[in-house]
Amino acid sequence: MNAEYAIIGGTGVYDPALLEDAERHTIETPYGPAEITLGTYAGKRVAFMPRHGYNHGVAPHKINYRANIRALKEIGVHTVLATAAVGSLKEEYKPGDLVLVDDFIDMTKSRPLTYYEGAPEGVVHIDLSDAYCGRIRGHVRETAQEHGIELVDGGIYVCTEGPRFETPAEIRMYAAWGGDVVGMTTVPEVILAKESEMCYATVGMITNYCAGIAPHPLTHQEVIDTMKDNVQKIRELFFRVIERGTGERTCACPHALAELGSL
Template sequence: MKKIAIIGGTGLTQLNGLQLISSEKIDTPYGLPSAELITGKLHNKHIVFLARHGNPHAIPPHSINYRANLWALKHLGVQSIIAVAAVGGITAAMAPACLALPDQIIDYTYGRKHTFFDDDTTPVTHIDFTAPYSSALRAQLIVAAAHANIQLVNTGTYGCTQGPRLETSAEIKRMERDGCDLVGMTGMPEAVLARELQLEYAALAVVANWGAGKTEGEITMTEIEHNLHAGMANALGVLEAFISSTE
């Protein structure tokens, strides 16, 4: 079977049930990853787990060393990555606590190290990014969700903002006009770096709140934490079904 990695976002700093085999601190050409890379067994399958924001959660989205994270996973022989992320919902189907499997992405970030091809030792390289997520991985996750009887919105566009602040209502309106269904802060450059390293990559998004202006009042951490608790339970159910069915 292909070696699988799970990148855990907000609300998923460790993978319960993972039988620890090793924990490695890997120094990469780009610096240190967010946390030690945990290798273990889940449903008798070897899995690598990485907490995107560190463990404990301490690294904001714009400060994550995405290049080190992806390089380290490739170094360990990972071939497929499922990236779990907390997001905001923009369109009607993306209600809080639901799971979504985006198939497109729009990048609104700036100033992030977004490529491995940026120095004098690498040739000018343009990768195809027409479909930013692996169709094969997405199909497997859709089947896994059905087997686990967990509802999954299996299409959508993820808009990636800079953070760490949440968006204004005007920004969310603009993103909806642009075609975004979800808003998050970590989808890029993670997805494109995975493509540059020829790694299969899919995002499993947990909707933690409505985007700014979609409801009355302010977005609160109490609301986010409540929805994350419910949504992450379903995300773990999908991951377990996916891993147990992987050959």
């Protein structure tokens, strides 16, 4: 059981679609089980993981992020392409846009954020100056350009605890801080991927304007309806990146745990 690449599907992205010889597996980890679908695309082994479960049965604050990322690590994944449904904090970031996230602000409250909480694993202060691997973001950007897929290059993701939507006052604050989009899942996923020395990138799919910007109350159905228009587009983008290949890992991601040594 092995894979080079992983696609983590967020809200609305529950189907691995283009994978050949796809088989579902449950991988046991020290943090609990994780579900994946393994298959092949363009001669490369790919793992697909539905972040919220295949039937969207897991709320964002209840996702076992540590089990999910550890399972991908155990089967050899070195590159993760993740989707996320996000709301827009700015009028210029429009519903339907795809945003190549390049930084985050963590507003979560109760989630385990690290694999390294002390003995016996040790403690690590992971460097997140390039949280979303710049090398992989470059490949995503170039692939989008080659295939005519419109992509907003750069955006700061504010990650909230959920599962409730944010208040208008919170939205005003996040926008004043420089946030561009808001969602509920990038933290701790991106942190754990870095601790696992993986290259990780997220494309956010803007489904709505946030509270106080939107002209009407937000609903989960609105998110799902807007997602339907984008699922095929982002699926094509990710599989094209995998087909194209991401080359030698010249970024710092493979050495993120240099102070501790490898896992």
